[in-house]
Amino acid sequence: MTMPEDFKTRLKIAKSKIKKKLNDDSENRASFMGNAFKLGTELVAAVAVGTIIGFILDGWFDTKPWLIIIFFFLGAAAGMLNVIRAANRMQKED
Amino acid sequence: MASNPMQQFTVYRIGPEIKIAGIDLSFTNASLFMVLSTSIILLFLFLGSKEKKIVPGKIQLMAEMFYNFVAKMISETAGSKAKPFFPFIFSLFMFVLFCNMVGMLPYSFTVTSHIIVTLIMALFIFIAVTIIGFVKHGFKYLSIFVPSGVPAVLLPLITIIEIISYLSRPVSLSVRLFANMMAGHTMLKVFGGFVVSLGILGGWLPLSFSVALTGLEILVAFLQAYVFAILTCIYLNDALNLHH
Numbered sequence: 001m002t003m004p005e006d007f008k009t010r011l012k013i014a015k016s017k018i019k020k021k022l023n024d025d026s027e028n029r030a031s032f033m034g035n036a037f038k039l040g041t042e043l044v045a046a047v048a049v050g051t052i053i054g055f056i057l058d059g060w061f062d063t064k065p066w067l068i069i070i071f072f073f074l075g076a077a078a079g080m081l082n083v084i085r086a087a088n089r090m091q092k093e094d
Numbered sequence: 095m096a097s098n099p100m101q102q103f104t105v106y107r108i109g110p111e112i113k114i115a116g117i118d119l120s121f122t123n124a125s126l127f128m129v130l131s132t133s134i135i136l137l138f139l140f141l142g143s144k145e146k147k148i149v150p151g152k153i154q155l156m157a158e159m160f161y162n163f164v165a166k167m168i169s170e171t172a173g174s175k176a177k178p179f180f181p182f183i184f185s186l187f188m189f190v191l192f193c194n195m196v197g198m199l200p201y202s203f204t205v206t207s208h209i210i211v212t213l214i215m216a217l218f219i220f221i222a223v224t225i226i227g228f229v230k231h232g233f234k235y236l237s238i239f240v241p242s243g244v245p246a247v248l249l250p251l252i253t254i255i256e257i258i259s260y261l262s263r264p265v266s267l268s269v270r271l272f273a274n275m276m277a278g279h280t281m282l283k284v285f286g287g288f289v290v291s292l293g294i295l296g297g298w299l300p301l302s303f304s305v306a307l308t309g310l311e312i313l314v315a316f317l318q319a320y321v322f323a324i325l326t327c328i329y330l331n332d333a334l335n336l337h338h
């Protein structure tokens with residue numbers, strides 16, 4: 001089924017109008033907040049997971065408190081890695 | 095008058111107590127609102143796809159918008175290989191979105207403000223993605239833990255860090271959604287409480303705040319559903335297209 005030519009041009013104009021609206025300021029500000037929250041949880045989650053792994057391994061090997069300390073820092077490193085990756089993704093999106 | 099802002103999160107039993115093998119399987123208000131959101135989605139999509147017109151009506155237009163939105167999101171972030179997973183990601187996005195939106199109605203219950211709900215969804219995604227990765231690539235999937243171009247001395251350390259980073263995915267995915275929803279709803283109730291306690295003279299300021307916060311919360315509800323779905327796509331992309 002073919003669309004009439006007139007309808008096609010009208011659709012194009014309407015679509016470009018919507019695009020302009022979407023690029024508006026208020027929409028962007030909200031997504032900035034979402035991005036900021038994304039980075040925060042990314043960092044915290046890795047630290048928490050690292051610490052929990054250290055705690056469990058300490059229980060297994062009876063090496064309290066060394067592994068929990070080591071894995072806390074490894075978790076922090078993983079968190080920074082996560083944040084860098086997420087930030088790179090965000091830059092690619094823009 | 096409910097003055098405790100955390101009271102809105104209590105789960106209580108509706109109807110008879112059902113216990114199977116020591117596990118409480120009673121129907122709660124959380125289950126009720128999950129059923130409610132699912133039925134709203136089904137009704138909405140049924141009405142949207144009932145009449146297939148070339149120039150769509152309002153509901154059909156909205157349904158098609160959601161479809162296009164998710165389809166575009168998948169093809170942009172995970173490529174054409176992720177097409178078979180469209181139904182899963184679409185249902186996930188719609189479920190989270192409608193649970194968040196139904197939670198915005200007064201007197202309702204926000205299912206996604208409970209960490210157990212979001213954690214189960216995130217763990218399911220995490221396990222599914224891991225299985226998909228192993229099925230598609232076999233043991234070569236483990237190479238995502240070993241980035242290329244790293245000196246041999248640092249390799250064990252980097253591998254451990256990568257594994258922790260991989261394991262933190264379900265945690266960050268679930269905590270983000272849960273924390274956003276719970277914090278927002280608590281804040282709304284706190285400001286609502288201020289309106290009542292300050293009375294007709296001083297209550298106008300917190301009232302205007304809570305109107306603004308309601309708008310913000312609706313935006314957050316949509317945004318978090320979007321973030322949840324897009325991160326699923328990104329994890330799926332890592333599993334489908336190995337490139338490290």
